[in-house]
Amino acid sequence: MSVSTQSRSHSDFPSDFRGAVLRPTDDGYDAARALYQGRAADHGPALIARCADEEDVATAMRYACAHGIPVAVRSGGHGSDGYAMPGGALVVDLSAMRTVTVDPETRVVRAQPGVTLGEMDAAAQRHGLAVPAGTVSSTGVAGLTLGGGIGYLMRRYGATVDNLLGCDVITVDGRKVRADPAENPDLFWALRGGGGNFGVVTSLEYRAHPVGPEVVAGQLIFPLDQAADVLGKLSAHLATAPRELGLLVAIAPAPPLPMLPREVHGKPVLILVVVYTGEPAAAPAVVGPLAAAGRPLADLVGTTTWVRANSMLDAVAPYGMRMNLRGGYLPALSADAVDVLLEYVATLPSKPGDIYSINLSFMGGAISEDRDEDSMAFSREGAAWLWEAICKWDVPGRDAEYDAWATALTEAMRPHALTNGYANLSDDLGEEWRRGVHGSEAKHRRLRAVKAAWDPQNLLRFNKNIAPEATG
Numbered sequence: 268m269s270v271s272t273q274s275r276s277h278s279d280f281p282s283d284f285r286g287a288v289l290r291p292t293d294d295g296y297d298a299a300r301a302l303y304q305g306r307a308a309d310h311g312p313a314l315i316a317r318c319a320d321e322e323d324v325a326t327a328m329r330y331a332c333a334h335g336i337p338v339a340v341r342s343g344g345h346g347s348d349g350y351a352m353p354g355g356a357l358v359v360d361l362s363a364m365r366t367v368t369v370d371p372e373t374r375v376v377r378a379q380p381g382v383t384l385g386e387m388d389a390a391a392q393r394h395g396l397a398v399p400a401g402t403v404s405s406t407g408v409a410g411l412t413l414g415g416g417i418g419y420l421m422r423r424y425g426a427t428v429d430n431l432l433g434c435d436v437i438t439v440d441g442r443k444v445r446a447d448p449a450e451n452p453d454l455f456w457a458l459r460g461g462g463g464n465f466g467v468v469t470s471l472e473y474r475a476h477p478v479g480p481e482v483v484a485g486q487l488i489f490p491l492d493q494a495a496d497v498l499g500k501l502s503a504h505l506a507t508a509p510r511e512l513g514l515l516v517a518i519a520p521a522p523p524l525p526m527l528p529r530e531v532h533g534k535p536v537l538i539l540v541v542v543y544t545g546e547p548a549a550a551p552a553v554v555g556p557l558a559a560a561g562r563p564l565a566d567l568v569g570t571t572t573w574v575r576a577n578s579m580l581d582a583v584a585p586y587g588m589r590m591n592l593r594g595g596y597l598p599a600l601s602a603d604a605v606d607v608l609l610e611y612v613a614t615l616p617s618k619p620g621d622i623y624s625i626n627l628s629f630m631g632g633a634i635s636e637d638r639d640e641d642s643m644a645f646s647r648e649g650a651a652w653l654w655e656a657i658c659k660w661d662v663p664g665r666d667a668e669y670d671a672w673a674t675a676l677t678e679a680m681r682p683h684a685l686t687n688g689y690a691n692l693s694d695d696l697g698e699e700w701r702r703g704v705h706g707s708e709a710k711h712r713r714l715r716a717v718k719a720a721w722d723p724q725n726l727l728r729f730n731k732n733i734a735p736e737a738t739g
Contacts, residue, residue, distance in 0.1 A: 275313060275334075275336065275357075276290075276313065277290075277313060277314040277357060280314060280316070280330060281326050281327075281329075281330050283326060284316060284323055284326050284327065285319045285320070285322070285323055286316065286317045286318045286319035286320075286323045286360075286363065287299075287315075287317040287363075288314065288315070288316055288317070289314070289315040289317065290313070290314055290315075291311050291313075296311070296315065297311075299315050299317060299360065300312060300315060300352045300358075301344070301586060301587060302341075302344040302345075302346075302349055302351055302352055302586070302587075303344055303345045303346070303347070303405075303584075303586050303587075303590075304346065304347055304348065304349035304589075304590055305586075305587045305588045305589040305590065305659075305661075306349055306589050306590070306663075306666070307349030307351070307352045307353075308587070309354075309663070310353070310354025310355070311352070311354060312339065312352050312353060312354065312355065312356045312357065312358045313355050313356060313357060314357050314358065315341075315352075315358045315360050316357070316358065316359055316360060317360040317362070317363050318359060318360060318361055318363065318364060319363060319364075320364065321435070321437060321443060321469045321470075324359060324361070324437045324467050324469055325437050325441040325442070325443065326441070327357075327359045328359070328437055328438070328439055328440065328441045328467060329440065329441035331357060331359075331439070331726055332439050332440045332441065332724075332726065335724060335726070336357050336726070337356070337357070337725070337726050337727075337728050337729065338356075338357055338358075338359055338439075338467075338726050338727060338729070339351055339352065339353050339356045339357070339358045339359070339729035340358070340359050340361065340463050340467055340727065340729070340730075341358055341359070341360045341361065341362060342361045342362060342380040342381055342407040342408075342409035342410055343362070343380075343381070343383055343405070343406055343407010343408065343409065343410055343411070344362065344407065344586075345403070345405065345406045345407050345410060345411070346410055346691075347590060347591070347592035347657075347693075347694050348694055348695050348731070350729045350730050350731075351729075353729050356729060359467060361379070361380040361381050361409070361467070361469070362381040362407075363381055364379040364380055364381045364469065365379055365381035365382045365383075365386065366378075366379045366382070367379070367382045367386055367387050367390045368390075369390050369391050369393070369394055369396065369475070371394040371396070374396055374474060374475045374476070375432065375472055375473070375474065375475070376390070376391055376396070376398050376472070376473045376474075376475045377470060377471070377472050377473075378408050378470070378471050378473070379469065379470055379471075380407065380408070380409035380468055380469060380470075380471070381407065381409075382407070382408045382409075383404060383405055383406060383407055383408065384400050384401055384403065384404050384405070384406045384407075384408060384411065384577070385404030385405065385574075385578060387400065387408055388400075388404065388573065388574050388577055389574060391475050392478075392479060392480055392572075392573055392574055394475075395477055395478070395479065395480060396475035396476060396477060396478065397420065397475060397476060397478035397479065397573055397577075398427065398430060398473040398474075398475050398476075399416065399418060399420035399421055399423075399424045399425060399426065399427055399429070399430055399476070400412075400416055400418050400420075400427050401416060401417070401418045401427075402418045402419060402515065402577060402579075402580050403578070403580050403581055403584040404577065404578040404581055405581065405584065405586065408471060409463075409468055409471065410462075410463070410691070411427060411691060412427045412428060412431060412471055413458055413459075413460070413461070413462045413463055413468065414460065414462055414645075414689070414690050414691035415427065415428055415459075415460050415645040415689055415690065415691060416428055416691075417628060417630075417634065417653065417689060417691075417692075418513070418577070419484075419513030419515070419542035419544070419576070419577065420476070420478065420513060420544065421513070421630065421632070421633065421634040422510045422511075422512065422513060422629070422630070422631055422632030422633055422634060423476075423510040423511050423513075423544060423632060423633055424476050424633055425633040425634050425637055425638065426634050426638075426645060426647070427473070428459035428460055428643055428645045429633070429634070429637070429638055430473050430474040430475075430476075431458075431459055431471060431472070431473055431474075432447060432472040432473060432474055433445060433446060433447030433448075433450075433455070433471075433472045434446045434447070434455070434458055434468045434470065434471050434472070435468070435469050435470040436454065436458075436465075436466035436467065436468050436469065437466060437467045437469055438466050438467075438721060439466065439721070439722050439724070439726050439727065443469075444466070446458055446466075447472075453713075453717050453720070454466070454717060454721060456642075456643055456644060456713075456717070457644050457713075457714055457717040457718075458644075459643035459644055459645055460643055460644030460645025460646065460690070460705060461644040461705070461714050461717070461733060462690060462730050462731055462733075463727055463730045464714075464718055464722065464727055464730055464732065464733045465717060465718060465721045465722055465727070466721055466722070466727070467727075478544050478573050479544065479572060479573030479574075480572050480573055480574075481547065481570055481571070481572060481573075482542060482543060482544045482547075482570075482571060482572070482573050482576050483541075483542075483543040483547055483550035483554065483568060483569065483570055483571075484541060484542040484543065484568065484569075484571050484575075484576035484579070485540075485541060485566075485567040485568035485569055485571070485579075486538050486539065486540055486541070486565070486567045486568065486579070487538070487539040487541060487557060487558050487563050487565075487566055487567070487568060488521065488527065488536055488537070488538050488563055488564045488565045488567070489536060489537040489538075489539075489561045489562070489563050489564060490531065490536060490537070490562075490564060491518070491534070491535050491536055491537060491609075491612075493537065493561040493562065494518065494537040494605075494609060495602070495605055495606070495609060496560075496561060497537060497539075497560045497561040498516065498537075498600060498605045498627075499602060499605070500560040500561075501516075501557075501560065501600060501629075502599070502600050504556045504557065504560070505629055505631070508553065508629075508631075509545060509549075509553060510632040510633060511543055511544045511545030511553075512541070512542075512543050512545075512553050512629075513541075513542040513543070513544070513629075514539065514540070514541055514542075514557075514628075514629040515539075515540040515626055515627070515628050515629070516537070516538070516539055516540070516626065516627040516628075516629070517537075517538040517540060517624045517625070517626050517627075518535055518536070518537055518538075518608065518609070518612050518624065518625040518626075519535065519536070519538060519583070519623065519624040519625070520533050520534065520535060520536070520617075520622075520623070521533060521534055521535070521536040521564075522582075524565065526564075526565045526567075527564055527565055528564065531564065533619070535612050536564070537561075539557055540579060540580070541554055541557060541568050542576050542577075544573070547570060554568055583622050583624060585622075585659075588622065588659035588660065588661060589659065589660050589661060589662075589663065589665075589666060589669075590657065590658060590659040590660075591657075591658055591669055591670055591673045591694055592655070592656070592657045592658075592692065592693060592694050593655070593656050593673045593676060593677045593693050593694060593696075594626075594653060594654055594655035594656065594688070594689065594692040594693045595653070595654060595677075595680065595684040595685065595688045595689075595693065596647075596649065596650035596651075596652070596653055596654075596684060596685040596687060596688050596689065597627075597650070597651060597652040597653070597654055597683060597684055597685070598649050598650070598651055598685060599651050599652070600627065600651065600652050601683060603683060604654070604680065604683035604684075607676075607679045607680055607683065608625050608627075608654065608656075608676075608680075610679075611625070611656075611672070611675070611676045611679065612625060614672065615658070615672065616665070616668045616669060616672055617658070617660075618660075620660075620661065621658070621659060621660045621661075622657075622658070622659040622660075623656075623657065623658045623659070624655075624656075624657050625654070625655070625656045626653075626654070626655040626656075626657070627652050627653070627654055627655075628652065628653040628655070629651075629652060630647070630650050630651055630652060630653060631651060634647055635647055635650065635651075640706060640707075641706075641707075641709075641710065644705050644710065644714055645705070646687040646688070646704065646705050646706035646710070647687075647689075648685075648687060648706055649685050649687070650685060650687070653688075653689055653692065654680060654684070655692045655693075656673060656676055658672070658673065673694075677696070686703040686704075687703060687704060687705065687706045688700075688703075688704045689704075690704050690705075690731050695731050701731055701732070701733065704731075711733075712736070714733045715733060715734060715735060715736040716736045718733045718734065718735045718736065719735035719736040722735065723735050
């Protein structure tokens, strides 16, 4: 029987744990529990075990397993749900484990779970390589990977999980195992998209690809009154776009740039975030039609480095703000879906200092065409676009109005969206959503069976949880 974490002080936590052990009265506790999701700071964990190495992870998990204590796992701390630091919980903190190595001959990148995307990008770019991953450099590689991993390289090289070669895992009972196509293949299948439900991943190996160092990237900014027309023209152009083109569309406040009219500063505009990683000479033929879809207020696309291109969104992704995040897959960028998004932009409860963005990520190419849907837990079947709405604010009293807005938008988008989705880019929407987000019912049953084999007590439950398969 599990013991409630709320009733434990963990005074018996193992003395041979070598990393820092932080309780609410300790110096450094508040800094250690800071997450991307500011709402997580409302309630602190009972104990944070900041692991120095794999043996520390095993020590903490053996302790938790012996006492039936559920465990929260923190790596990069970028999850929108704030599951990494639940109130009263025992937290296994992997953020200090941040070694990354690159073998330029084999193009294999090995990263510990505390590594951020910016750190992995910097290490790989020393050799002209990159691992397909996300779009904000402060994101942790582990959480991003275990949920799937999408970004500007997904059309060219696939999702992050498509390039995951293997993982080292500490099981809930403290054993170290390997998960790859040959060793524990069912566990490897589940880890690629099923999140942190099955064990504590302490190392990830990726296949990297030649990218940069120079790419063509930047933003095309259009007035909002052109949004419907520009978005209506995109699908025709993108139908023949090369895989080297990555595109994220954002409806967001205009930045206070000198080349933009002062009257649009802070007002919603349409932004095409373009990243082209092919031959620079071919870029004008690819990017030009995007600019010609309307009359842009600014064309900020030019030659830059991959590292700079892949951190363009950092400015709108600060840690510590209160936030919510909703999203899903679209089978097409229909006019009706665009109308819903534009309607809800107009009703946003935003105030000065808030940050919001309604995004559309263009899929297709490698992420859609080069993998069988059943080859891993991560789903992408039928997805042409991913829609995402992210809102950030600072005042706790405004949580309810933002949550009500996000819930209404999600319901309004439901007729236009698929039932499968990308779990990382949405807050947890409940049991029915979790049953469908990985695709078919057969995949959900398989995930439950793997969970039952590797975590039958559901100790790893502070996540988008997959319950163990029912028995008896």
